[in-house]
Amino acid sequence: MISRATRRHLASRLMTVLVVLLSFLAVLALILIFGNLLAKGASSIDWAFFTKSPVPAGQTGGGVANAIVGTAIVVGLSALIGVPIGVGAGMYLAEYGSGRFGYMVRFVADVLNGTPSIVIGIVGWIFIVKPSGHFSALAGSVALAILMIPMLARTTEEMVRLVPHSLREAALALGYPRWRTSLKIVARTALGGIVTGCLVGVARVAGETAPLLFTALGNLNFTVSVSQPMQTLSLQIYVYATGPFEEWHRLAWAAALVLMGLVLIISLIARWVTRQRYGSIR
Amino acid sequence: MVASANTRLRLETSHLTAFFGQHRAVRDVSLLFPAHTVTAIIGPSGCGKSTLLRCLNRMHELTPGAAVDGEVRLDDLNIYAADVNPVELRRRIGMVFQRPTPFPTMSIYDNVAAGLKVNGRWPRKQMDDAVERALQQAALWDEVKDHLRTSALDLSGGQQQRLCIARAVAPEPEILLLDEPTASLDPAGTQRIEELCHALKRLYTIVIVTHNMQQAARVSDYTAFMYLGNLVEVGRTNELFTKPKVEQTEAYITGRFG
Amino acid sequence: MASQPLLLHGTDRGDRIYRGALTGFALALPALILVILGVLFVNAWPALKRFGPSFLVTSTWDPVAEVYGAAPMIFGTLASSFVALLIAVPLALSVAIFLTEFSPRWLRQPVAFLVELLAAIPSVVYGTWGIFVLIPFLRAHVVPPLKAVFGWTPFLQGVFYGNSLLAGGIILAIMIVPYIAAVAREVLLAVPMSQREAALAMGATRWEAVRSAVLPYGRAGLIGAIILGLGRALGETMGVTMVIGNRHDIGLSLLQPAYTMAAAIANEFSEATTAMYHSALMEVGLILFVLTVAVNAIARILIWRVARGAAVGSGAL
Numbered sequence: 074m075i076s077r078a079t080r081r082h083l084a085s086r087l088m089t090v091l092v093v094l095l096s097f098l099a100v101l102a103l104i105l106i107f108g109n110l111l112a113k114g115a116s117s118i119d120w121a122f123f124t125k126s127p128v129p130a131g132q133t134g135g136g137v138a139n140a141i142v143g144t145a146i147v148v149g150l151s152a153l154i155g156v157p158i159g160v161g162a163g164m165y166l167a168e169y170g171s172g173r174f175g176y177m178v179r180f181v182a183d184v185l186n187g188t189p190s191i192v193i194g195i196v197g198w199i200f201i202v203k204p205s206g207h208f209s210a211l212a213g214s215v216a217l218a219i220l221m222i223p224m225l226a227r228t229t230e231e232m233v234r235l236v237p238h239s240l241r242e243a244a245l246a247l248g249y250p251r252w253r254t255s256l257k258i259v260a261r262t263a264l265g266g267i268v269t270g271c272l273v274g275v276a277r278v279a280g281e282t283a284p285l286l287f288t289a290l291g292n293l294n295f296t297v298s299v300s301q302p303m304q305t306l307s308l309q310i311y312v313y314a315t316g317p318f319e320e321w322h323r324l325a326w327a328a329a330l331v332l333m334g335l336v337l338i339i340s341l342i343a344r345w346v347t348r349q350r351y352g353s354i355r
Numbered sequence: 356m357v358a359s360a361n362t363r364l365r366l367e368t369s370h371l372t373a374f375f376g377q378h379r380a381v382r383d384v385s386l387l388f389p390a391h392t393v394t395a396i397i398g399p400s401g402c403g404k405s406t407l408l409r410c411l412n413r414m415h416e417l418t419p420g421a422a423v424d425g426e427v428r429l430d431d432l433n434i435y436a437a438d439v440n441p442v443e444l445r446r447r448i449g450m451v452f453q454r455p456t457p458f459p460t461m462s463i464y465d466n467v468a469a470g471l472k473v474n475g476r477w478p479r480k481q482m483d484d485a486v487e488r489a490l491q492q493a494a495l496w497d498e499v500k501d502h503l504r505t506s507a508l509d510l511s512g513g514q515q516q517r518l519c520i521a522r523a524v525a526p527e528p529e530i531l532l533l534d535e536p537t538a539s540l541d542p543a544g545t546q547r548i549e550e551l552c553h554a555l556k557r558l559y560t561i562v563i564v565t566h567n568m569q570q571a572a573r574v575s576d577y578t579a580f581m582y583l584g585n586l587v588e589v590g591r592t593n594e595l596f597t598k599p600k601v602e603q604t605e606a607y608i609t610g611r612f613g
Numbered sequence: 614m615a616s617q618p619l620l621l622h623g624t625d626r627g628d629r630i631y632r633g634a635l636t637g638f639a640l641a642l643p644a645l646i647l648v649i650l651g652v653l654f655v656n657a658w659p660a661l662k663r664f665g666p667s668f669l670v671t672s673t674w675d676p677v678a679e680v681y682g683a684a685p686m687i688f689g690t691l692a693s694s695f696v697a698l699l700i701a702v703p704l705a706l707s708v709a710i711f712l713t714e715f716s717p718r719w720l721r722q723p724v725a726f727l728v729e730l731l732a733a734i735p736s737v738v739y740g741t742w743g744i745f746v747l748i749p750f751l752r753a754h755v756v757p758p759l760k761a762v763f764g765w766t767p768f769l770q771g772v773f774y775g776n777s778l779l780a781g782g783i784i785l786a787i788m789i790v791p792y793i794a795a796v797a798r799e800v801l802l803a804v805p806m807s808q809r810e811a812a813l814a815m816g817a818t819r820w821e822a823v824r825s826a827v828l829p830y831g832r833a834g835l836i837g838a839i840i841l842g843l844g845r846a847l848g849e850t851m852g853v854t855m856v857i858g859n860r861h862d863i864g865l866s867l868l869q870p871a872y873t874m875a876a877a878i879a880n881e882f883s884e885a886t887t888a889m890y891h892s893a894l895m896e897v898g899l900i901l902f903v904l905t906v907a908v909n910a911i912a913r914i915l916i917w918r919v920a921r922g923a924a925v926g927s928g929a930l
């Protein structure tokens with residue numbers, strides 16, 4: 074005869090075990106995916122992989138040089154557009170955003186953060202591809218920038234809000250006008266966090282495929298012209314993984330590993346930046 | 356804009372009332388701060404002493420919903436007059452806060468120079484001299500002169516507070532406002548800052564808010580006692596503490612409430 | 614210096630310029646959402662006019678005959694998201710509960726980091742993994758036993774070739790776990806310690822304290838977290854389109870190919886030849902956009918109540 078107390082303790086134990094098990098299942102999924110990436114992709118990565126462009130369909134070899142450069146250009150351009158607007162909007166929210174307008178902007182940013190990226194791709198198509206009559210890296214960059222802006226707005230706001238009010242007061246008491254306090258003292262103090270937010274945004278956007286499908290489109294050749302279609306790692310992976318050739322599948326894994334590595338490196342740099350200079354703020 | 360030590364500047368409030376919304380935190384206070392003296396403002400928590408201080412350099416109005424009635428005169432000038440720029444005003448009045456607030460991304464040198472840079476371009480030599488002078492006045496020069504370019508955060512709490520004092524005096528203000536400057540320091544740090552008050556009053560007119568009566572007795576020439584927003588009594592420090600005229604004052608300084 | 618007149622008055626001109634510039638940047642956000650809505654609506658109008666509400670319930674998708682009905686995609690979107698939530702919610706909530714209630718301190722950071730990492734994996738990488746690892750695994754080790762036991766139900770009918778609603782649902786589940794977990798964790802962290810302590814002081818076991826004191830307190834936020842995950846799942850494109858089969862079909866069986874709105878746009882937009890085809894796809898985009906905006910808005914409102922406007926879920930890692 075089990076007592077009620079024992080039954081309750083057993084139930085509690087059981088639930089604890091279940092919770093732990095399910096948690097580790099989630100972690101297991103990650104380990105599996107990473108493991109597969111390494112196992113299937115690492116062997117295909119060599120110097121040629123990084124320096125050559127794709128070879129005609131059906132042949133072996135070739136690389137992703139055009140995709141790597143393309144990713145850098147498309148993402149870089151999108152950062153050029155998205156960072157000023159996103160960080161600026163974030164600064165607004167932190168400095169002046171306590172009123173109703175700020176409330177609305179914040180809400181819109183949060184909602185935009187959940188918008189499907191494919192819809193953003195449509196917007197890019199309508200505004201740049203359709204009028205210009207051709208696909209281009211620029212269109213892709215604009216689409217990615219639209220993705221970045223609400224992301225950066227919120228992370229920037231969060232970082233700037235962390236700056237203690239006392240610092241603002243000290244600057245104001247010295248005779249700093251409000252704009253100078255905001256720029257030279259507050260933003261400078263939060264700079265590490267803002268940069269981290271930008272890097273995280275860039276990393277996320279570097280992995281996107283959907284918004285590029287009908288903006289940047291993709292390109293088998295090596296090009297650096299932003300008014301032409303351009304290849305990115307994500308697009309390359311998509312084409313190769315869904316294609317009919319075994320060779321392509323092998324290359325898809327390798328490219329996926331490279332892309333994942335790129336995203337990881339940027340994210341780790343972001344963490345390192347925060348820890349290095351501005352760890353004292355947090 | 357440099358004040359010489361001989362200037363007989365006075366700071367004076369005239370029927371000053373400070374509001375937070377509808378609530379009056381400072382009620383009809385008329386108080387005179389003679390030049391080159393240290394005036395302490397004492398009173399229990401919530402008596403309005405910090406609010407009063409913040410009215411003197413127009414920091415109070417930065418709080419949303421805050422308002423001020425009455426006048427504050429810096430010599431002949433009513434600082435609340437419509438044509439006065441509060442930003443410019445604050446450059447003539449220095450303030451040090453309860454917790455040390457060095458700018459975390461700046462070096463010791465840049466922290467001290469922060470108030471100077473906002474006043475236009477300074478040639479290198481002039482700025483170096485001003486920084487050294489300020490650090491000397493704050494009795495910090497000897498401790499930091501060899502590593503002026505290191506981060507301000509490497510200093511101890513007491514040193515950081517002296518750095519904030521140096522930062523506040525670097526632009527050579529006429530008035531120095533201290534809002535419980537030793538509240539977060541240890542006894543050694545507290546003592547050093549109190550010594551500074553004696554030294555600095557040669558150059559500036561000092562108003563210090565403190566909830567520590569012994570500190571007020573040690574440091575100030577005049578003491579004002581506030582309670583619930585009202586100025587209860589003001590007088591020479593040794594008189595107020597030995598022969599208070601108002602019963603409430605006596606009750607406070609003998610510890611019957613507070 | 615004796616009373617030098619203080620210059621100027623009122624707010625510095627610099628302040629006004631600065632605030633104006635920042636306001637300009639901030640305006641980009643509401644402008645964006647209006648532009649997206651407007652652009653989708655304008656371009657979808659021909660299809661909206663031609664097909665009206667029947668667009669939502671017709672199953673025919675025939676570019677040649679120019680008859681378009683989005684019912685299969687809408688069904689597939691909802692079904693795959695539902696399956697994803699079924700799998701993801703227990704996993705994500707477990708992670709959140711584990712991290713806030715049961716985890717030893719030294720394990721917290723590493724586990725949290727690893728789960729966050731799931732959000733950093735690009736969608737197309739998930740898709741690749743899905744095609745070459747998940748589907749063969751399902752085919753060899755999961756579907757046969759499932760069919761053996763549950764094959765009589767409508768959910769496991771038909772032959773399993775790989776690309777299926779099931780595969781899509783599983784991929785989606787893994788993708789949304791980190792989002793739900795991150796928000797749920799913040800919600801649970803916001804529950805004051807006093808709640809747990811009160812329950813424990815009354816003799817509750819650890820799990821009972823969680824179930825009776827912590828979870829109900831954070832209920833609104835947790836539901837918000839789940840709805841946020843739903844919002845993510847509805848809009849996911851690449852991972853899903855690579856494994857779901859992309860077939861305009863409605864069926865209850867998890868083993869059959871299906872379609873989602875996002876996948877349809879991804880697959881067919883570049884191939885669309887006529888203006889009406891484009892317009893129909895735009896209408897699909899419009900429906901998807903409105904749906905995700907509504908779902909996200911509800912989620913955010915629920916979360917804001919608990920986590921007070923913190924930028925939760927805005928940037929993993």
